[in-house]
Amino acid sequence: MSNYQNYHMTPEEFRRHGRQVVDWIADYYESIESMPVLSQSKPGQTRASLPAHPPEDGETFEAILADVGDIILPGVTHWQSPNFFAFFPANASGPAILGELLSAGLGVQGMLWATSPACTELETHMLDWLVEMLGLPEKFLSTGSGGGVIQDSASSAALCALLAARERATGLASNEQGCDGSLVAYTSNQAHSSIEKAVKIAGLGRQNLRLVDVDDRWAMRPDLLAAQIKNDQQAGRVPFFAAATVGTTSSNGLDPLPEIGNICSANDIWLHVDAAMAGTAALCPEFRWIQKGLELADSYCFNPHKWMFTNFDCDCFYVADRRTLIQALSILPEYLRNQATESGAVIDYRDWHIPLGRRFRSLKLWFVIRYYGVEGLRNHIRRHIALARMFADWVAADDRFELAMPPPLNLVCFRHRGGDEINQQLINRLNRGGDIYLTHTSLHDRLTLRFCIGQTGTEQRHVVQAWHRIKGEAEALEKNL
Amino acid sequence: MSNYQNYHMTPEEFRRHGRQVVDWIADYYESIESMPVLSQSKPGQTRASLPAHPPEDGETFEAILADVGDIILPGVTHWQSPNFFAFFPANASGPAILGELLSAGLGVQGMLWATSPACTELETHMLDWLVEMLGLPEKFLSTGSGGGVIQDSASSAALCALLAARERATGLASNEQGCDGSLVAYTSNQAHSSIEKAVKIAGLGRQNLRLVDVDDRWAMRPDLLAAQIKNDQQAGRVPFFAAATVGTTSSNGLDPLPEIGNICSANDIWLHVDAAMAGTAALCPEFRWIQKGLELADSYCFNPHKWMFTNFDCDCFYVADRRTLIQALSILPEYLRNQATESGAVIDYRDWHIPLGRRFRSLKLWFVIRYYGVEGLRNHIRRHIALARMFADWVAADDRFELAMPPPLNLVCFRHRGGDEINQQLINRLNRGGDIYLTHTSLHDRLTLRFCIGQTGTEQRHVVQAWHRIKGEAEALEKNL
Numbered sequence: 001m002s003n004y005q006n007y008h009m010t011p012e013e014f015r016r017h018g019r020q021v022v023d024w025i026a027d028y029y030e031s032i033e034s035m036p037v038l039s040q041s042k043p044g045q046t047r048a049s050l051p052a053h054p055p056e057d058g059e060t061f062e063a064i065l066a067d068v069g070d071i072i073l074p075g076v077t078h079w080q081s082p083n084f085f086a087f088f089p090a091n092a093s094g095p096a097i098l099g100e101l102l103s104a105g106l107g108v109q110g111m112l113w114a115t116s117p118a119c120t121e122l123e124t125h126m127l128d129w130l131v132e133m134l135g136l137p138e139k140f141l142s143t144g145s146g147g148g149v150i151q152d153s154a155s156s157a158a159l160c161a162l163l164a165a166r167e168r169a170t171g172l173a174s175n176e177q178g179c180d181g182s183l184v185a186y187t188s189n190q191a192h193s194s195i196e197k198a199v200k201i202a203g204l205g206r207q208n209l210r211l212v213d214v215d216d217r218w219a220m221r222p223d224l225l226a227a228q229i230k231n232d233q234q235a236g237r238v239p240f241f242a243a244a245t246v247g248t249t250s251s252n253g254l255d256p257l258p259e260i261g262n263i264c265s266a267n268d269i270w271l272h273v274d275a276a277m278a279g280t281a282a283l284c285p286e287f288r289w290i291q292k293g294l295e296l297a298d299s300y301c302f303n304p305h306k307w308m309f310t311n312f313d314c315d316c317f318y319v320a321d322r323r324t325l326i327q328a329l330s331i332l333p334e335y336l337r338n339q340a341t342e343s344g345a346v347i348d349y350r351d352w353h354i355p356l357g358r359r360f361r362s363l364k365l366w367f368v369i370r371y372y373g374v375e376g377l378r379n380h381i382r383r384h385i386a387l388a389r390m391f392a393d394w395v396a397a398d399d400r401f402e403l404a405m406p407p408p409l410n411l412v413c414f415r416h417r418g419g420d421e422i423n424q425q426l427i428n429r430l431n432r433g434g435d436i437y438l439t440h441t442s443l444h445d446r447l448t449l450r451f452c453i454g455q456t457g458t459e460q461r462h463v464v465q466a467w468h469r470i471k472g473e474a475e476a477l478e479k480n481l
Numbered sequence: 482m483s484n485y486q487n488y489h490m491t492p493e494e495f496r497r498h499g500r501q502v503v504d505w506i507a508d509y510y511e512s513i514e515s516m517p518v519l520s521q522s523k524p525g526q527t528r529a530s531l532p533a534h535p536p537e538d539g540e541t542f543e544a545i546l547a548d549v550g551d552i553i554l555p556g557v558t559h560w561q562s563p564n565f566f567a568f569f570p571a572n573a574s575g576p577a578i579l580g581e582l583l584s585a586g587l588g589v590q591g592m593l594w595a596t597s598p599a600c601t602e603l604e605t606h607m608l609d610w611l612v613e614m615l616g617l618p619e620k621f622l623s624t625g626s627g628g629g630v631i632q633d634s635a636s637s638a639a640l641c642a643l644l645a646a647r648e649r650a651t652g653l654a655s656n657e658q659g660c661d662g663s664l665v666a667y668t669s670n671q672a673h674s675s676i677e678k679a680v681k682i683a684g685l686g687r688q689n690l691r692l693v694d695v696d697d698r699w700a701m702r703p704d705l706l707a708a709q710i711k712n713d714q715q716a717g718r719v720p721f722f723a724a725a726t727v728g729t730t731s732s733n734g735l736d737p738l739p740e741i742g743n744i745c746s747a748n749d750i751w752l753h754v755d756a757a758m759a760g761t762a763a764l765c766p767e768f769r770w771i772q773k774g775l776e777l778a779d780s781y782c783f784n785p786h787k788w789m790f791t792n793f794d795c796d797c798f799y800v801a802d803r804r805t806l807i808q809a810l811s812i813l814p815e816y817l818r819n820q821a822t823e824s825g826a827v828i829d830y831r832d833w834h835i836p837l838g839r840r841f842r843s844l845k846l847w848f849v850i851r852y853y854g855v856e857g858l859r860n861h862i863r864r865h866i867a868l869a870r871m872f873a874d875w876v877a878a879d880d881r882f883e884l885a886m887p888p889p890l891n892l893v894c895f896r897h898r899g900g901d902e903i904n905q906q907l908i909n910r911l912n913r914g915g916d917i918y919l920t921h922t923s924l925h926d927r928l929t930l931r932f933c934i935g936q937t938g939t940e941q942r943h944v945v946q947a948w949h950r951i952k953g954e955a956e957a958l959e960k961n962l
Binding site: 014015022041047076077117125155207366372 | 490493495499500502504507508509511522524525527528531535537542545549552554556557559560571572573575578579581583586587594598599602605606610611614644655657659675677686687689730731793794809810812813816817821827835837838839840844847848850855856922923931937938
């Protein structure tokens, strides 16, 4: 029977336990390469190690922390491992983790400007900094009619863009009377599943989302988009929203923004651009071509929590006209009324996204940008892209393998020429082995391996080792066949 | 010119800077009572202290941390102050903050079971523990047909409940074809604004949300709900969703769940129950009466990030039939396919909410529950409620003041008998003074002060001091009048 339960952790105890956790994390990063990247845990294994019932009495912090290593760690897939090449990265860094810690320690709510002015103003300022850092169109600056906000994810950003577009297309009608089934949305058949999810959530109906076909580099075909819009208009429907992608999840395909943007402008269609991972590349002037045409977009998002060393969640979402977004999402009950809001002189971010509550996420962006400096961030992005090109060259030079396409940035899609079966076995063996973790996609109906370089700690030696492992497993498989 | 930008923070540097941040937070809590609770910052003040342009070169961590005190802190409203009595609490605690730090350090994504099995399984386990801890209906356990998930906020939980209800009411039709305008939703005119926001987002139309009137304790009137449903049915509409509140934001009103639940059951209406703050009181058996009738609900949520010492974000959302929720939100692109998902043996939480990515939020719940123990948590909740009753007794005993109603739990709604003007001046003077922070609402069209006790550090002396301040300002105002 302990008596911990009757007291809160004191500042002195917090100092002691805080150091224990900081050291635990430092130890974790020092030993991360010794653990299998993909957890080898079986369904139910973690739960089986946990007590069936919650404890009546409190426990020591040391006992709890010890269980993190014993019970949790075997069930963790190590997203921060330098040998993680799966999906998209969700990279973190020291300054980001400590910014998150500070945010948790301050524990403020930023739903209104008035509930913590610095929480709103630092966020607005960081989002404006990022417009400059990435060379985004100036219309996204908060100093004009636009502005940026941190969302949890590109999925939520896409939903908010869709809602603002619905608002613009119907006046207040869709908010007041509900959708009438006439609205039609467009994206490519390579776009992220979040677009389809948003269309469903917003009550527009999946059948009113057109999935436009792509070219041989998995970029949306503007001619097909234009034709589809024309068809829909002729059928009496209302094209109102298009989502273009800069760097599709499957293959890093880059939609042609200038052509798509012109079509959208001509037809009064809201253009949302999702550059969740790839957007970070625009820190480097030499990669800004990926966002050419973005000045035609109504909204834009990219995720520092993917490739800009800022731990999840931190999606940066911009609109060119903030009024439409705010109209779509605004609520103002009496208990939230306050002088600052009514003066119109401040931003209340509650009206820029789905949740009401929000934490102080801009702290970690501020920490990351200042700790690295813009030039430091560029340096790491250039390094990742150079490593991806090096890896792609090795694949291209090996007769047994082929590239699905030359990698535009940091994602290499490739396959063994032996067909789906050998590629499936290859990926299974690699991931079971624990040295590296990579995932797959389907391109032209063929199983394709994705090798995405974006982890904070990934260096040349990790990529060299990964290629060595891939070749080794391929050789073993070839012998068996 | 520094060279920080070319390197990541090493584990050794992380140990050093991590300790600096831990100490900063401990110092903050030691000095928090010396700062004005409500930030006295003016619009634009924080931004004016920040450089207009991002730094090209990296800076030392020490320089960044120093600016947190100099630039950020004056713009912070101290939600963690023991003198914070505004809105609802968003309380935090040492174990929660350190759980959040650990989550940031691990940096895993829990969108699929396969992307980090422990992230999913610990969450499921904690949500099942909470069913037992709170005495919730067993149908919400993951071991049956239901289950729980962590959402960012009760707003998002309400939206997901609404989407699941829409799915159930229309089969796949609303997802596939969009809404047809026939669906009608119900809540009380005291319900949180998030219900209206969800109805708008889901494309149902605000005019299809009925705001049912309340009784003199701000609880929804079941007779009016039943009459309204009948009216709508006779008009050929389809009642499909009702949201009841256990502890309204404005006044902590408690809707009568048994009566509402029976009406919903009889009319095949999805009943969602939002107990965002008040739900935590059910940790104590003597307060479980607040959720009587919850066995009739289809979904439920409460927020450990309000009153259970777990820093934002952590809303616990439960459904009795998880299939409907998953059908409403499921997406499965090729790049997310994996063996574990296809086996059906695991939970993939991506299909339980709006975003795809998700962080390891159950760690902080696990830390909090184990550190305090269930009995420890109960102890603090009982203490807060006892303090609120003590405060209410003082108000009731003072002829100049009146209670809006006897406080059911930890929120006291009261006013000076001198009318709106004096109450407005009272609240302005109190909040400008910096010693305490409280907010207002409107009840029966009268400005009413809200005094909500739920901060981690709040003790009797803080409540005593607050009442002293309130009486003092009232006396000063009375003299002026």
